Amino acid sequence: MGLLKDIWDIGHDLLGLSGDLKKGKQEQKDRLADLFINIANVLTDTYSKLMQNIYPGGNCVQLDVFSQELYDKMKPITGEVKAKALSDKLASSHKxxxxxxxxxxxxxxxxxxxxxxxxxxxxxxxxAMLKV
Known part of the structure; x- marks a missing residue:
């Protein structure tokens, strides 16, 4: 259950950081929001496939790529420490x-x-909070 909890924690932590993330420029917030939607889509796809006993092939790679993107997009808004902590956590939970x-x-x-x-x-x- 560790992997599931870690992924849940990442999403929860990001929601908690939404106030900080809203301080970015609109273009930065839009790119970050798009990334969050992409991550959510992979998680939803993984859930759907697993519920149907289908192997979620390719989803690990997507989350791994998104972890680097998370760092790149968060760093200008939150600073290196927060961006690295969350991207590292996503990278270690991508499997x-x-x-x-x-x-x-x-x-x-x-x-x-x-x-x-x-x-x-x-x-x-x-x-959604970043888009408003």
Whole structure:
């Protein structure tokens, strides 16, 4: 359950930083909001596939790429320390494809996957807050 909790924490932490993120220029906020939507879409796709017992191939790579993008887009707004902390956490949590094996082996059950949907919701809410 550690991976699911880490992903949930990242989304929750970003929502908590929305006040800081709103201080950026509109162009920066728009790019960051688009990134958050992309991350949310990967998490939602992962959740959907896992609920149908389908391997979420390619989703690890996407989250890994997005972790670097998160750093690049957050750094000008929040500074290097916060940007690096969150991007590093996302990078270390990008292996969502492992959840398929954990689910298949019974290490986790499907109800625990709801944390992916909740995390996606945090990313979407943060994106929406940056757009207004």
């Amino acid at each position: 969502v494809e492992m959840l398929f094996g954990q689910l298949s082996s019974g290490e986790i059950d499907k109800k625990e996957l709801l944390q992916l949907e909740e995390a996606a919701g945090f990313f979407k809410a943060t994106a």
